[in-house]
Amino acid sequence: MNSIKQRFEFLKDDIDFPFYNDVPKLSKFDWLLMLCSIALVVALIAVKSLSGRYLPILLFIVTVVPALYLCRGNLKIFFKKPKLRDFLTIALCLVGYYIWSVLMVCLLVFVLQVPISANVILETFKNPTLITFIMPLFQLLGEEFFKIFTLLIVMHIVFKHTGNRNLAIGIGIIVSITAFGLLHINAYSNKILQIMLIQGLGSIFALYPYLKTKNVVNSYILHLIVDYIPFTIIMLGSL
Secondary structure (H helix, E strand, O other): OHHHHHHOOHHHOOOOOOOOOOOOOOOHHHHHHHHHHHHHHHHHHHOHHHOHHHHHHHHHHHHHHHHHHHHOOOHHHOOOOOOHHHHHHHHHHHHHHHHHHHHHHHHHHHHOOOOOOOOHHHHHHHOOOHHHHHHHHHHHHHHHHHHHHHHHHHHHHHHHHHOOHHHHHHHHHHHHHHHHHHOOOOOOOOOHHHHHHHHHHHHHHHHHHHHHHOOHHHHHHHHHHHHHHHHHHHHHHOO
16 A cells, blocks of 8 residues: 555655756746747647648757756756666556546547547558658657646746645646647647547646656656557558
């Protein structure tokens, strides 16, 4: 029982979130850079003509490059070598995500009788190329930093005005997963209820490994697994 409880005590983790409490301290320019990174992600996804087929690379550049700059050479702020126990966290979150997704699909289809849509990007995997398979590697890391940057900015604002770390984390999580869900409006044909329940609320399972370990590598691994499973199924079905 204690081990289960400890798995959900990221609020009391020895490794704290960076920046929100000025440890390490960021300049106003640094915070503005982080905010601009978020804005650019939204713009690139909202206006497809800005990015086209280069969207994954552009998302990677506008998020990962600022993240590396903010590290000031200390990459462990965001990137750490996963520990063995981290893979258990990843596995549990993966199972949790699929259980949640199935429940939400059943709710939408059989209870609310709301039509749902598959991700439009799956169509590109029916006639895949090597580039098709590689590009998501860049985009998904960019998406992870979108969530983390949103989380840290909101945490910083709330903590600065309240001094309450738990409140800052809670509000930061809500804003982060909501914003991430809204990024998928175009990808899921404007099915807003589906998006908020699955891509929005469901993204807490992908964010949790970062919340627990403060290591983007762990949340990135989970995000890769979640997205590449349907990618691979579509590709094999097209052979």
